[in-house]
Amino acid sequence: MRTVNPDQHEKKRRELLGAALRRFAAEGVQASIASICAEAGVSPGHLYHYFPSKEAILEGIFQLVLDEATAHLSGDVQDARDLPALVADLYGGKGPSLLFDLLAESQRNAAIADRLRRHSAEMKQLLASAIARGQAAGLVDDTLPAAALATMLLAVLDGSKAIRLRDPAVDGGHAREMLLALVSRVLNFTRPAFPSV
Template identity: 25%
Template sequence: MSDPTLDDDTRPKSNSNNHEGLSEKEKRALLRRTQILDAATDCFVEYGFHRASMAVVAKAAAMSPGHIYHYFESKEDIIAAIIERSLEEFYENTDSIQSADELIAGILEQLENKIACNKSCHPILMLEATAEASRHPELASVVQSVDRKIRERLMALLAGNRELDIEARRALEARVELVCVLFAGLGVRGIRNPDVDREALAEQLKVVITRLFAESCGH
């Protein structure tokens, strides 16, 4: 499994949508990796991590199992790459954000995607990844590293240029953690209670998130 740890102030460098500066060989390899990760994501969601064998993933990716092993050492390595890719996507989605108000609007939009159980959210995949992380220390390191960097990014965006004292930082960290809990919980709730009134839930989330970060926005 590749080392997932990134320097504290370093964002992902291997953006799957950014081919600038890559050789043709590197571009082909990146496209192959993306092809495998997309196929594996669909397979893990449909069959579960253990039932989705490398043969199943290979068939979905339209390549041989041996070809997949050229890019990934194991299924754990694939799921680690999927999780790391979610960090890249998170940075892409927050690149244009200039204020805490914009961030809150973005959080609400993503929470509504969770409520709608959009495929891009992959709650089943996240549950599978968390379960596997509890059994594989290396995969746990990936999950924890990505989670930490997302929280750090949210903290930086919400704090802006303000210097926070210890108590203010603790309060903001708790708010960010609560947002992460909401994201994780909505995925599970979508599975446990698929008949939830999504529109009403979205309205209440707007109230909760707005109040939660009102102080951070200076309101």
């Protein structure tokens, strides 16, 4: 019986998720297993060894986003600038077009709608915990409920992913600076001036 190397298995799994993300970004959630396999350069049998279905691939993407956000937001808030910068760094995310496609598909697919809600709840809890740590350290306005603030910040982050879709000429770096200034003001830090357009 062949022994599975956990590191190699996880590396290949992430490569397959990357290929799936690229196809979902190009074709939407309706991208076929055949298309994903072609992108990854593997056979369907090889893909199914890692993911038994397209739903499992989507679940893997949700978990990948959550794992990366957890690693990103799990540290201590040591400075008044830390948390806004960490939040603003979530701006790019994994495939903004995939988010919008999933939101649209959730209107027709109850399973995707349920998974999106669970993912949102997980992200909200993660961000609320980071906000609460900042409040405990005296670096975040503690008159704002952490959970409600996390909900609003996630809505702002999701909305910010549409900026380049609405106006492709918008500079991504400038958009992040604006988002950082906005989040800093909401969290009641040093209230930096908004960057000039």
